[in-house]
Amino acid sequence: MTFVRRLGVVPSALVLLAATAAALAPALFSPADPLRGDLTQRLLPPGATHPFGTDELGRDVFARVVHGSAPSLQAAVIAVGVAVLAGSVIGLVAGTARGRLDGLVMRAVEVLLAVPSFLLILVVVAVLGPGTREVALAVGVSAAAVFSRVMRAEVVRVRGSGYVEAAAVCGTGRATVLLTHVLPNAAGPVAALATLELGNAVLTVAAVSFLGFGAPPPAPEWGSLVAAGRPFLASAWWLTTVPGLVIAAVALAVNHLGHVLRTRSETR
């Protein structure tokens, strides 16, 4: 079992490493300009000079995929960051406040969970307007509710333990107890959920961008790259297939590594 898992870890790590490197230094991977095309080189299938082919304006698809890595991954990471931060704060407040405030906050969280998450994201996008940052924020907001629940549950669990009571008896301030005792103990489950959410966020950001609510047209984003290839489904398969495969590979890599990390921390 462990052998099989390790077998998957190496390719997953490589995919993730390549995607991150492409996001940080796209010029390293593809010297071609992702925005400027050569109209004599339109709709060329994948080949030696253009590994992923070219699109209807003669732009190199590989360059566009590589340059699309930064906005796509950034959006996913920002989304998870927003979700972890907002969710943790809400959960911490609810868990430590107890009583009426706790009840009120958790009811509000329940409402957010009752609205299908993709609709909630689209509502936020409708309010904020399209754009990469807006999409990231929307995905983060919709995922925050789950994090607040996990955080609250952990706070309530840790709060009842002996060492927290002991610290309180010793006269440690509430804020100090929260930061030094409660937070580190609650971090594990939240981190586990965050890895799970990152894979989701990659896919959701791509889906919202596919619908056309991401960065405006010339900018390459993984989801909008797939959308841009739709008119050429019958004639130029690579325009949709290749960027889609990249999204799937990254999502799979993140999910697999997250799964391995989670099972390892559970068995320890």
Add this chain to the structure above:
Amino acid sequence: MTRFVARRLTQAAAVVLAAYTLTFAAFYLLPADPVRIMIGPENGVDEARVAALRAEYGLDRPAIERYLDGLLGALHGDFGTSFQTGRGVGSTIAEAAPRTLALAGGALLLAIPLGFLIAWWAAHTRRVWLRRLLGALPGLSLSVPTFWLGLVLLQTFSFGLPLFPARAEDGPAGLVLPAVTLAVPSSAFVAQVLLERLTVEMRQPYVDTARAKGASRARAVTAHALRNAAMPALTMTALLVGWLVSGSVVVETVFARNGLGRLVESAVTTRDLPMLQALVVVTTAVVTLLTLAVDLAHPLVDPRLRERAA
């Protein structure tokens, strides 16, 4: 029991009301003026026309008045007028709903048996590689972007092999590819939850007892473990329906089907707030009621809960 049902119904109503309030508040916070969005980015807009439009849609009235009026209308099934088409939101939704219901129903019909089959087979087989393969399948299909899966199916089975129409008109042939697209991640959800429970249940002593008394492995899974493991999968169904509505946004866009998902997409694009609000409230109401129905059905499936309730 009646008190329990009454309390749960009140809770469900509160959630739907909160969803209405939430969307209203979100749109009230909208940085852009809805009337300007409606007119579009023209230059030199006639101020009198803006004021007239604002008055026509009642946007010049105080927010609290609009909120209460809108709520009263929504309770009577009147969700106002679409900013974009000028038609009633309620009738537009009612017109689109059957197409999405057909899509979601088709997807569920495929997804639930498929999900059960995968989980059952993985629990039943003794071949380790097969179990691992089946166990990895849900995670694999959940990592594939739904919109891309739809496009690949379209490419392969409409353009490559002309088996299904590329334009998904009404009718069973056009429903196949969209329903399959939506069913793949849905079946993965079902299989994941069910397999997790089945793995736990298969280690329980009652399964050993059944096997010791001569039940075949297939019977031990089907008649003994599955019955206990099915509950969480049942709870999943309500969530799955909410997910199907979300998924239909993408799938209906890919296959150019005019359903609820398409309405959501165009309402976001044109910032048609009354339409979007109605869609969110209606979907939330459906999901909440389904969750309630599943919760109330639990004692029917599990006799232990029946005793506790009595």
